[in-house]
Amino acid sequence: MSARYKSISWNRSKVVYDTVLAFAILAFILGYLKLAPSLPGFASAVELPIQRIRAFGSCAFLMLSVLLCIGPAARLDRRFLPLLYNRRHFGVMTCVVAAAHASFVLDWYFAFSRLDPYVGLLVANTSYSQWLGFPFEIFGIAAFAILLVLAVTSHDFWLKFFTPPVWKALHMSVYAAYALVVVHVAFGALQDPKMSVLAMSFFLVPPAIVVVLHIVAASHHSPSSETVKASAVTSESWLPVGSVHDIRDGRAKVVVLDDDSEVAIFRHSGKFSAVTNACAHQNGPLGEGRIVDGCVTCPWHGFQYRPDDGCAPPPFTEKIATYRLKREGELLFLDPRANPPGTYVKPVEL
Amino acid sequence: MRNSDDNDGFFVGYINSLPGSAQWFVPLTAVLMVLGFASFGILAAVVQSDPGSGQFLWDAGEVNVSGVLEEHPYPLIHAEPSARFPQGRTLMLSGDGKRGVQKRVASLSGQRVDVSGFLLKRGTIDMLQVTATPKPNSTVMPQQTVNAPLPRSLGRWRLTGELCDGKCYAGAMRPGQGLAHKACANLCLIGGVPPVFVSTAPVEGHQFMMVADQNGMALSAEWLHRVAVLIEVEGAIEERGDLLIFKMDAASLKDL
Numbered sequence: 001m002s003a004r005y006k007s008i009s010w011n012r013s014k015v016v017y018d019t020v021l022a023f024a025i026l027a028f029i030l031g032y033l034k035l036a037p038s039l040p041g042f043a044s045a046v047e048l049p050i051q052r053i054r055a056f057g058s059c060a061f062l063m064l065s066v067l068l069c070i071g072p073a074a075r076l077d078r079r080f081l082p083l084l085y086n087r088r089h090f091g092v093m094t095c096v097v098a099a100a101h102a103s104f105v106l107d108w109y110f111a112f113s114r115l116d117p118y119v120g121l122l123v124a125n126t127s128y129s130q131w132l133g134f135p136f137e138i139f140g141i142a143a144f145a146i147l148l149v150l151a152v153t154s155h156d157f158w159l160k161f162f163t164p165p166v167w168k169a170l171h172m173s174v175y176a177a178y179a180l181v182v183v184h185v186a187f188g189a190l191q192d193p194k195m196s197v198l199a200m201s202f203f204l205v206p207p208a209i210v211v212v213l214h215i216v217a218a219s220h221h222s223p224s225s226e227t228v229k230a231s232a233v234t235s236e237s238w239l240p241v242g243s244v245h246d247i248r249d250g251r252a253k254v255v256v257l258d259d260d261s262e263v264a265i266f267r268h269s270g271k272f273s274a275v276t277n278a279c280a281h282q283n284g285p286l287g288e289g290r291i292v293d294g295c296v297t298c299p300w301h302g303f304q305y306r307p308d309d310g311c312a313p314p315p316f317t318e319k320i321a322t323y324r325l326k327r328e329g330e331l332l333f334l335d336p337r338a339n340p341p342g343t344y345v346k347p348v349e350l
Numbered sequence: 351m352r353n354s355d356d357n358d359g360f361f362v363g364y365i366n367s368l369p370g371s372a373q374w375f376v377p378l379t380a381v382l383m384v385l386g387f388a389s390f391g392i393l394a395a396v397v398q399s400d401p402g403s404g405q406f407l408w409d410a411g412e413v414n415v416s417g418v419l420e421e422h423p424y425p426l427i428h429a430e431p432s433a434r435f436p437q438g439r440t441l442m443l444s445g446d447g448k449r450g451v452q453k454r455v456a457s458l459s460g461q462r463v464d465v466s467g468f469l470l471k472r473g474t475i476d477m478l479q480v481t482a483t484p485k486p487n488s489t490v491m492p493q494q495t496v497n498a499p500l501p502r503s504l505g506r507w508r509l510t511g512e513l514c515d516g517k518c519y520a521g522a523m524r525p526g527q528g529l530a531h532k533a534c535a536n537l538c539l540i541g542g543v544p545p546v547f548v549s550t551a552p553v554e555g556h557q558f559m560m561v562a563d564q565n566g567m568a569l570s571a572e573w574l575h576r577v578a579v580l581i582e583v584e585g586a587i588e589e590r591g592d593l594l595i596f597k598m599d600a601a602s603l604k605d606l
C-alpha cells in the first residue's frame with residue numbers, strides 16, 4: 001500500500017498521537033518550570049534561563065528514552081503497537097525539543113561575549129585531553145546532528161529514495177544519538193558534585209530501562225510467529241520447516257536462513273505461502289503480522305501484500321520477494337532461494 | 351479491522367479503530383504518559399542542587415564609588431568608606447556581559463578614580479559591573495592617601511577548590527560554577543572577567559579569592575583547562591584591602 005507520499009497524510013490516529021505527545025511535552029515543561037517552583041519547600045534559586053535549558057534538555061532526554069522503549073515494548077506486548085505506528089512523529093518532536101534546549105544554551109552560556117555564540121561553542125572549552133572538564137557540549141552537538149538528519153529524512157519520500165533497508169540502517173543511528181546523549185549528560189550535568197542520588201537516578205534509570213527492555217525483547221518469542229533456525233543446507237535442497245499444524249490460520253511462522261535473511265510462511269484459508277519477513281516499507285516484521293482481507297498485513301504500518309505473489313493490491317505498487325514451498329504429508333519444505341519480488345508462486349494446499 | 355480470532359491486539363495504523371483488547375489500553379497509556387511526563391518534569395526540577403546565594407544587587411541601583419584602582423592581576427578598586435561601605439571595600443571590576451575592563455583602566459592604575467556600576471555579591475566576594483569608563487578623581491581629600499593599601503602577606507597555602515569566573519560565581523549566573531558551566535566560565539575569562547578560586551576550606555574567613563599567576567599577573571590561557579574542575583594548588587596569598595589574592599604556582603598544580 002501507499003504509493004502516495006506527496007505530503008504527510010493526516011488521519012485520526014496521527015492527530016491523536018501527536019496531540020498526546022504535545023500534551024506530554026507541555027506537561028513536562030510546565031511541571032518543571034511552573035508547578036515545581038510553586039511547591040512548598042522548593043528552594044532552588046537557579047536562574048530561569050538555566051532552568052529552561054535544563055527543562056528542555058531533560059525533556060528531550062526522557063523523550064528519547066521513551067522512544068527507544070517503544071520498539072521492544074511492542075515486541076513484548078502487542079498492545080503497544082499503536083505507539084510504534086507514527087514513532088517518527090515522536091522522533092521529530094524529540095528533535096524539536098532538543099533544538100529548543102540547544103538554542104537556550106547558545107542564548108545564555110554562549111551569549112554576552114565578544115565571540116559569536118557558535119564560535120564560542122567551539123572554542124571556549126578545548127580541554128579535549130582530559131576527562132573532567134571535557135567539552136561535553138560536543139556530544140550534544142553530535143547527537144543533535146543525528147536527530148536532525150533523522151527528522152529531515154523521516155518522511156516517506158526519503159524512505160522510498162534510500163530504499164527501506166538503507167533507510168532503516170540510517171535510522172538505526174538513533175541508538176548512536178542516544179549513546180551520545182547519555183555521554184553528554186554523564187560529562188555535563190552528572191558532574192555536579194552537589195547532585196543528589198535522586199537527581200542522578202533521573203539520568204541513569206532511563207538508559208538502564210532501555211538496555212534491559214532491549215535484552216528482554218531480543219530473547220522474547222512473539223506469540224503469533226514461531227522462529228525456526230534453518231540448518232546448513234545447500235541451495236539446491238528443500239529445507240524442512242515443520243508441520244502444517246504449527247501455523248494457525250491467518251498467521252505465520254518465521255524461518256531464519258543461514259545468511260540471516262528471514263522468511264515468513266503464512267497460512268491463509270487453508271493454503272500456505274512464503275514471503276520475505278521484511279516489509280518493503282520499513283523492514284517491519286511481516287511474520288508478526290496477520291492476514292487481513294486476504295493480504296499479508298505488516299504489523300508496523302499496515303502495508304499489505306498478496307501472499308501468493310508478494311504484490312501490494314492495486315493501486316499500490318510495493319512488491320516483496322516470495323519463496324517456493326512444498327508439502328510432503330504433514331511437513332512443509334522451503335526452497336531457500338528467494339524469487340524476485342512480485343513473483344507468483346502457487347500456494348500449497350492443505 | 352476485526353478478525354474473528356483477533357483477540358490479542360493486532361493494530362494497523364491506517365485503520366483507525368483499535369482492536370478490542372487495546373480499546374482501554376491505548377487511552378490508558380496516553381493518560382499515563384502525560385501524567386508520567388508531568389511528574390518527571392516536577393521531579394527533575396525539584397532535585398536540582400542549590401546554586402548558592404550570589405546575585406546582582408539590582409535594587410541598589412547604579413552605585414558610585416571612588417578609590418584607588420589597581421590593574422593587576424585583574425582590575426580592582428579599593429573603594430573608600432561611604433554610606434554603602436562604611437569600612438571601605440575592595441571590589442573586583444568587570445564590564446558588561448563576559449567582558450573585562452582591562453582596556454578601560456589601563457592608564458589609571460594606581461590613581462584615585464570614580465567608577466559607577468552595578469554590584470554583585472556572594473558571601474565575601476563583591477564585584478562591580480562597571481557601566482561607564484572610570485574617570486580620574488583629582489580632589490584629594492584631607493588626611494587621605496592616594497596609595498593603594500599595602501599588600502599584607504598571609505604566607506604560602508596549599509588549597510583545594512575550583513577556579514571560576516568571578517562574575518558568574520558572584521551571582522551573574524546561578525549556578526555559575528561546575529562543569530556544565532565550564533565553557534561559559536572560560537568565555538568570561540577569555541573576555542577578561544577576573545577569575546576567583548573557591549576554596550573548600552576558608553583562608554582567614556575568606557572562601558573566595560582573586561587569583562593570579564605566581565608573579566601576581568593575569569593567568570595565561572593554559573589555566574583555562576583547569577577551570578571548573580577540582581584542583582589542588584599551592585601559592586602565596588596576600589591581602590590587598592579586604593580582598594585576598596592567591597598567587598598560584600603552576601608547578602604545584604594537581605587535578606583531583
Ligand code: FES
Pocket residue numbers: 279280281282283284285298299300301302303
Ligand atoms: S514497515 Fe511500515 S508497514 Fe511494514
